[in-house]
Amino acid sequence: MKRVLGLFTLMIAFAFAASAQGIAVGDTMEDFSLSGTDGKTHSLNSLKGKNGAVVMFLSAQCPVVKAYIERINAVAAEYNSKGITFIGINSNHTEDLAWVKSDAEQNFAKFPMLIDKGNKLADKLGATVTPEAYYVDAKNVLLYHGAIDNDRSGKAITDQYLRTAFDSALAGKKIERTKANAFGCTIKRLKAE
Amino acid sequence: MFSKVLAKTAWCAVFAFLLTGVVFAQERQPAKAKPKTTAAVSPKVIQIDIEGLQSLLAPKGKPLLINFWATWCDPCREEFPDLVMIDGRYKGKLDVITISLDDVEDIATAVPKFLAEVKAQMPAYLLKTPDESAAITMVAKDWSGSLPMTVIIDAGGKTAYQKSGKFKTDVLISEIDKVLKPKVASEQKDASPVQN
Numbered sequence: 001m002k003r004v005l006g007l008f009t010l011m012i013a014f015a016f017a018a019s020a021q022g023i024a025v026g027d028t029m030e031d032f033s034l035s036g037t038d039g040k041t042h043s044l045n046s047l048k049g050k051n052g053a054v055v056m057f058l059s060a061q062c063p064v065v066k067a068y069i070e071r072i073n074a075v076a077a078e079y080n081s082k083g084i085t086f087i088g089i090n091s092n093h094t095e096d097l098a099w100v101k102s103d104a105e106q107n108f109a110k111f112p113m114l115i116d117k118g119n120k121l122a123d124k125l126g127a128t129v130t131p132e133a134y135y136v137d138a139k140n141v142l143l144y145h146g147a148i149d150n151d152r153s154g155k156a157i158t159d160q161y162l163r164t165a166f167d168s169a170l171a172g173k174k175i176e177r178t179k180a181n182a183f184g185c186t187i188k189r190l191k192a193e
Numbered sequence: 194m195f196s197k198v199l200a201k202t203a204w205c206a207v208f209a210f211l212l213t214g215v216v217f218a219q220e221r222q223p224a225k226a227k228p229k230t231t232a233a234v235s236p237k238v239i240q241i242d243i244e245g246l247q248s249l250l251a252p253k254g255k256p257l258l259i260n261f262w263a264t265w266c267d268p269c270r271e272e273f274p275d276l277v278m279i280d281g282r283y284k285g286k287l288d289v290i291t292i293s294l295d296d297v298e299d300i301a302t303a304v305p306k307f308l309a310e311v312k313a314q315m316p317a318y319l320l321k322t323p324d325e326s327a328a329i330t331m332v333a334k335d336w337s338g339s340l341p342m343t344v345i346i347d348a349g350g351k352t353a354y355q356k357s358g359k360f361k362t363d364v365l366i367s368e369i370d371k372v373l374k375p376k377v378a379s380e381q382k383d384a385s386p387v388q389n
Contacts, residue, residue: 063265129339153296158323180326183294186339186358
């Protein structure tokens with residue numbers, strides 16, 4: 001009996017560890033449904049474009065996200081016309097719906113903003129920072145994960161990670177850099193340690 | 194004649210007395226012309242690149258605590274006073290350094306201003322690199338870059354503790370104590386009864 005219990009505990013521990021790590025490049029992102037700031041429920045599959053989607057973790061408060069508003073909107077507009085749609089996700093429990101809605105209307109009006117109540121999607125994907133992008137293809141396979149570019153201030157960008165990933169994928173080429181981290185704001189989780 | 198000379202001398206004396214009074218009065222005025230110096234002196238913040246970061250990650254004979262932060266990061270600012278307290282409490286036993294991820298243009302303004310406000314005395318650096326991803330991985334392979342981040346490296350160069358997000362002060366102190374007394378902790382562990 002003890003052995004069975006021990007094995008069961010071990011299995012749960014492994015499952016938790018796997019889920020805590022999120023998904024890796026090459027993995028398939030499961031479809032998800034979340035309520036948007038428009039009051040409607042949206043799913044990844046319903047919002048995805050013919051060439052995929054970007055699930056972008058954002059914040060109404062984070063100064064790094066604020067520094068990226070123009071760049072995010074520019075890249076979203078450009079690649080939306082190429083079949084890649086943007087989906088904003090807010091997982092910060094410190095930001096209420098009214099605030100997120102107002103911020104989305106003001107700064108990210110061109111794409112939907114979904115509320116990740118209880119940071120369940122952030123936990124599932126392993127998202128920890130804002131802004132943080134997950135780019136999936138039409139089959140929901142994760143092609144790129146991480147930062148938008150290599151300079152928060154936007155003054156000295158030398159590597160546009162996300163655009164480069166889009167361009168490579170759209171051209172049918174291998175994406176050279178599939179992951180790039182950058183310093184940003186911590187997602188304020190409901191069950192922070 | 195004598196009375197004229199006496200009168201002149203008297204007038205001169207009165208004039209000199211009045212002049213001296215004016216000079217003294219000016220000197221005694223509180224330093225209106227001189228700007229008041231602030232109580233806290235702005236600390237010097239040194240810019241580093243990825244090589245500089247690599248060098249800083251190597252302890253210099255003592256355990257090392259590194260805090261990654263930015264002035265734009267609310268939880269970073271919130272935890273900083275406790276970091277200053279910890280630096281004071283463990284002076285001589287633990288090296289504490291801070292690495293800011295603010296813009297380079299803030300290196301002589303916002304960053305030292307905040308450090309002065311919280312009376313931070315530990316060495317302060319600002320990291321600027323075109324490949325933050327490499328820097329982040331250098332610190333911890335499982336770190337995404339979310340701030341704040343606090344790392345304790347033991348005297349041998351091994352990461353003993355890391356916390357992404359705001360630290361709990363009591364937990365951090367407990368982890369520092371463990372690193373400072375590894376032998377005591379291991380002896381206690383060895384001495385503890387083995388449970389079957």
